[in-house]
Amino acid sequence: MRRKVIFVLCSLCAVLGFFTVLSVNKVLHSEWELPETAVSGQERFRIVVISQELDTPFWKLVDEGASKQAEKEEISLELWGSYSKNQEDFLKQVEIALHSKVDGIIVQGLDTEEFQQLTRIKAASYGIPIITVANDVPVEKSLRKTYVGSDHQNAGKLLMEQLVSDMGEQGEVVLLGGTDLEYSQRLRLQGMEDSLKKYPEITSFYVDSGSTVEEAAAATRQALNEHPNVDAFIALNVRQAGTVMQEISSRTELEPYYIYSFDDGSDASQLLAEGKLDGIVEQSPEQMGEMSVALMMQWLRNEVVPLDSAGYITDIRIVEGKDGLP
């Protein structure tokens, strides 16, 4: 009896002791470390990339390129911006960046009065250099240091050449564009129209596709009604390309039409892969990011003064759809 009691108590002690030791160990050795409070010694350059379309893969690539370059240059870089072309939010971000006295702003150009106001007056008063990327603003209206991105006019030409080589030198082409054309879209349109002048057999119609999905669909229907013999659609805004194709396929076969667009949206590569798009003009977002940061740093370090205000052009190329042509 006595031995049994002692044995039971001892074994209980051993078991509890074991668990207690485990628990005490856990408590004693758990990490109480706060995140590093140490700050890198010297002040690094702080550069902000601000975009209107943070949600697109295009801008993700821009960010990637910029981040890579920033790492190389050993500077701090952040990607700010708005989603889905929310201009108000976008402008606010730019303003915050200015008030925050960052060392440089790389921004997606926006051809509006407010944007120009900001970049011209505020940026100048704070002495912050601004580089536009992907989308430019007219040089004379802003005090941007330079532009890094595609030559959109050239892109328009390139696409039209492709269309002509696919379709032949005659036919009807519908150009779809939003109500408020961006500076880059206007350049594209201009490029295409310049190119079309060489081909008198090709007739082109410009259709205002509005700014919403419904308006784009309506515009497509109207274009199909008014020009039953249309051969090709070119969407200046890649966001509307999807809507256009949907509308066409709801009415007739999609195949006989040549459909082209410019890549700066999310849908492009997917549509291309599905073979619905016959071709897009692809840009080099990573290159843009890298180059813009590199140029900004050159400016900040006084290596290249002044920057070429005409801009630094990145590569563009035509990518054809998979399923071949009609």
Next chain:
Amino acid sequence: MNTIQKKIWMLAGVVIVMMFAIWLMLTFYNQKMQDQYNDILQRYLQMHEVSDASQQTVTNLNGYLTEPTERTANRLERSQDRLLDAQAAMLGLRNGENEFTLTNYSNMIESFNETVERSVAFSGQADNEAALTEFTEANRISIYISEMTLSIFNSELKTYERFYRDIIRQSEDLDTMGILLLSLTSILLLLFTYLFSLSITKPVHQLTKAANELAKGRFDQPIRVDSNDEISFLAKTFDHMRVNINKLILEIQQKAQVESELQESKLLLQQSQMRHLQSQINPHFLFNTLNTLSKKAYLDGAEETSDLLVSVAGLLRYNLKRMDHTVTVQEEAYVLKQYMEIQKARFSDRLNFHIELDESALLYQMPSLTLQPLIENAVIHGIEPKEEDGRIWFRIKDVEGNVFIEIEDNGKGMDETRKKALLEGGINPQEGHSTGIGFANVVKRLQLFYGREDVVTIESAPGKGTKIILKLPKVMEVENYV
């Protein structure tokens, strides 16, 4: 010694130390957690302070612009100072993750301050429109600051999320540990208490058993107690008592035995006294009868017979009386003569008794009835076997401090072995001895009386007679040697 008191103290000590250790640990941990919580709260409060101060500054700026007085100016300055303090404090909150944002934040505060300053300056120049524009700008920046505060809160939460979760997990761990510790302590205490009570009750139990044994009368089993406290002391004392009792019992038993033996010997003594008295009665009767016979013989004219009877009676009386007394050599010699007269009457011509006495030696003391058995021996061995011419010489001489007594016969003598055996008492007295006292008895008595060994010498050879020589030291006064 390990006393019970000490054990109790130890138990209490262990409990106190355990509780103290646990308390210390928990307190230490609570303190640590509290510090952490304080740090965290401090961070948030500091961030909030910035947006609060900026809003206050905006309010005060508005107040100043509508009513530019000393008082409102002071107020504005105070709130600006507060904002700058908050900004300075913010720098302490920087870490790897929020460095960018916090620098922006700090710069934004700067911009805000500059805008406020500009607004005040324009107001001073009475350029109210410009002042209002700057005020609007300041207000907007203040809103941005508030928004940024929120976003910093957000990123703060993200950065510290793991840390906060750690804290929560930690406090859960701590709870578990607390429960485990509590149960461990309880079990340990139970164990200690059990062992402790056992260490007290077990010896008591053993002692009780031992006491029961004693009560049943088994005093021979030693009391053993496995303990080293007071109970062990008690047990030792108890054992000591047991040993003493055991000894006492043995002593009592021995005494009882001695008593019974004494009783027995008393009984024997009474018997022998009885016999002694009886044996005294018989010789007296015999003695009286001999006297009567002597008178009768005398009256009848048998004078010689009468003398003989008187001798016999005297000899008998001497025998009865003087066994345990010393006598003078003279008395002894007298008795001897009487005895020889009787023997002469018996042997008539066959016995020639020659006596030589040195008068100077007659006064010394000697044991009684020592010479008579010797002369009796001489008669029996020297005279009886002979047809005629048996001679016995009896001499007492005083030579150089000793009394020499010689008894010589011309009997058949004896060889060396017999002589030796005679001296050592190896020969039983033959039948016919009158007193029944043997040669050996005499030799022994003489040796005891004088305290020396060389009292008796025998000179003898077969066919040449025997000569017994007693060499007695001169002793004058001896009361009673027995």
